[in-house]
Amino acid sequence: MQQGQGTGLLSRMPLYARILLGMGLGVAAGLVFGPSTKPLDTIAQLVLRLLGALAPALIAVAVIQAIITAEIRGRVALRIGWLLLSNTTVAILIGLGVANLLRPGAGAHLPHPERAPGVGTDVVKQLLDNVPDSLLRPFVENRVIGVVLISLAFGIACRRLPEPKRKVAEDLVGLGFSAVLEVLSWVIAIVPFAVFGKVASIIGSHGFHPFVALGKFVLAVLLALLAQTAFYLARIRVSSWVRPLPLLRGTRDALVLAFSTGSSTMTMPVTYDRLRSRVGLRDQSASLGALVGSNFNNDGTALYEAMAALFIAQLLNVELSLGQQVLVVLTSVVASVGAAGIPEAGLVTMTLVFTAVKLPTEYIALLLTVDWFLDRCRTVINVIGDMTVASVLDGPTKAAEAANDGSAPSSVLTSKPEI
Secondary structure, three states: OOHHHHHHHHHHHHHHHHHHHHHHHHHHHHHHHHHHHHHHOOOOOOHHHHHHHHHHHHHHHHHHHHHHOOOOHHHHHHHHHHHHHHHHHHHHHHHHHHHHHHHHHOHHHOOOOOOOOOOOOOOOHHHHHHHOOOHHHHHHHOHHHHHOOOHHHHHHHHHHHHHHHHHHHHHHHHHHHHHHHHHHHHHHHHHHHHHHHHHHHHHHHHHOOHHHHHHHHHHHHHHHHHHHHHHHHHHHHOOOOHHHHHHHHHHHHHHHHHHOOHHHHHHHHHHHHHHHHHHHHOHHHHHHHHHHHHHOOOOHHHHHHHHHHHHHHHOOOOOHHHHHHHHHHHHHHHHHHHEEEOOOOHHHHHHHHHHHOOOOOOHHHHHHHHHHHHHHHHHHHHHHHHHHHHHHHHHHHOHHHHHHHHHOOOOOOOOOOOO
């Protein structure tokens, strides 16, 4: 009876609490058993291998579903696409810049992977290698750019089907998405065991030195996220009538919810409501920023993944060439496209980013010890990015003034989020 109660208590604990428990037990095991804990690293390798196997399918169905269900047309779609792409690109460049400048992983000297990344700098060749030469190869080799290209093609094709067939395709993709998410939830449930195994192995073999570097990495990520926030606020100030401080005050409920839940999708209704009722954006702008942004905008996640790749490379004393860093940028951008609706999105898509530059994915388990906190921080950045898109779409003129001029735009959405 007591054993059942203990199991129930463990299952009711939030994921981050179980990760912290796994980390604490891993530290204790590493200190007590020393180098003999090295075989425990196999647990982390197994969990990350499972995540890597699920990642291409998750990205594919998420991208196809987002394209089929999106209800944006014409020039508005192009403008939103440009805003999202430019925001994400700036975020990744900020992340790479901070990681290259501060080098938080330098000096840790963890053991080299069996197959270290190559040092080639031919960016064109690397890009061509990611263009699929078959429908299945990108899924087998975890090439995220190829996966997204194939998914975009099928998503656009499904949109062009007659309405009855399009509805069938939407239902089938939605069913597939739900099924893969269910399998993902099983893998996520054993992530704390991976943390336990990785922490015990590192502590037993290398002591606390790698975790000092990990603390520097957390500070570097927070600095990069602050820099991205500054970019957002500057863009809002220059490109819209909205003023940054009143925007943050009016939407603080959404920001607190984003940090507490770690999900921009769950925060979306509150984001929409606060942009409308407290900031005063037009319905069209608030809808597009909140609804479309929560489905496609993952700037904080993309920034984090780029920094994580460089951090692990620095821990292993492996230099990523300029060409490989360009590949990290491209992979992070395209991986973030389908990440919004996926639980623990950064963890899932990071396996694809690491694979692109041949970094060992088992070291992602080391990042899990701090990911629960950084996930909440980057979700806040994702939501501020949604607000930035909404504010810039609203233009330089406030809604009331536009109404007086008779120039208020009509909505391009067939539906809007429910509050």
